[in-house]
Amino acid sequence: MFPTLTQKSVYPRFSIYVEKPLKGRLRLKNILEVRWHGRGGQGAWTASELLARAAISEGKHVQSFPEFGAERMGAPVTAFTRISSEPIRLHCAVYSPDVVAVLDSTLLKSVNVVDGLSDEGGNIVVNTKAQPVEVRTQLSSNRGRLWTVPATEISIKILGMPITNTAMLGAVARVTGIVNMETVEKMVKGRFRPDVAEKNFAVVKEAYEEVKPE
Numbered sequence: 091m092f093p094t095l096t097q098k099s100v101y102p103r104f105s106i107y108v109e110k111p112l113k114g115r116l117r118l119k120n121i122l123e124v125r126w127h128g129r130g131g132q133g134a135w136t137a138s139e140l141l142a143r144a145a146i147s148e149g150k151h152v153q154s155f156p157e158f159g160a161e162r163m164g165a166p167v168t169a170f171t172r173i174s175s176e177p178i179r180l181h182c183a184v185y186s187p188d189v190v191a192v193l194d195s196t197l198l199k200s201v202n203v204v205d206g207l208s209d210e211g212g213n214i215v216v217n218t219k220a221q222p223v224e225v226r227t228q229l230s231s232n233r234g235r236l237w238t239v240p241a242t243e244i245s246i247k248i249l250g251m252p253i254t255n256t257a258m259l260g261a262v263a264r265v266t267g268i269v270n271m272e273t274v275e276k277m278v279k280g281r282f283r284p285d286v287a288e289k290n291f292a293v294v295k296e297a298y299e300e301v302k303p304e
Contacts, residue, residue: 098155098275101118122268125182127203128193130165133255136167136281137191143175143277150290153178166201169250173268190214190234193241193254196294204233206238213262215301217241217254223303237265239301248293256290271298 124141128134135156142154153172170184186206195218197203204214212234216225219240226236241257256278263274274294279287 099292102271120176120179121141121172121180122189122266123187124171124173124189124191124262124266125184125187126169126171127201128167128169128194128255129197130167132193133253134167134191134193135169137193137259137262138171140256140274140277140281141171141262141269142173143280144263144273147273147276148269150175151178153180157183166197188212189262189266191258192216193258195220195228198225198228198300204229204231207221207233209233212264213237215239215258215265217258226304236304237261237301239297241297244293244300246295248289248296256293257297259269260294261301263294264298264301271295 124138126134126138134155138154139232140157142152145152148214149151151174153170155170157168157170168183172178172180172184178186184206186208186219188208188211189204190213192198192215195216198216207214209232214229214234215237217240218225218238220238220241222238223226226232228234236274239257239261241261243253245254246252259274263269263271271294273292278291281287282290
């Protein structure tokens with residue numbers, strides 16, 4: 091059994107959040123939107139894709155796509171995931187995320203990762219061994235609920251390299267409750283060869299257990 095925050099998803103029925111203003115009005119969302127911030131080579135899009143595939147396997151509607159910008163190793167990259175119980179008709183980047191996942195904490199100094207994040211109900215998950223209260227001062231923003239997970243340390247310990255995408259996948263799965271861990275395990279084992287898959291799912295599980303809120 092995996093530890094759970096509640097018996098239900100943090101986002102029940104995906105129906106309590108608002109999209110960006112349209113002609114001065116707020117539109118109710120029936121969708122969960124995740125924005126992933128990382129650097130080229132860290133696998134942000136892979137994390138997004140694995141989350142989306144897990145949601146598809148559970149009968150949900152999804153989108154998953156990257157926005158690379160300057161396509162070079164180490165350059166900032168962004169990926170997006172949308173998950174809904176209904177068909178998704180949006181075809182644009184995620185501007186008002188419910189969850190922001192930061193695979194590389196150095197991005198906090200150069201990228202406004204909380205842009206568009208809801209003051210109430212939003213969550214930001216940062217890869218760092220620092221305590222959430224320490225990271226909050228770096229953000230210079232009170233938006234959303236802040237979570238931290240030592241994804242780099244977990245990945246180095248289990249994989250022998252600082253590839254943090256599957257660790258962040260585990261953390262986001264814990265924070266949102268949007269997919270079952272058993273489903274995530276199937277997606278990870280379908281994505282990697284058996285020996286690599288076992289290690290990556292061990293990373294997922296440890297990050298799921300270690301992520302902590304402020």
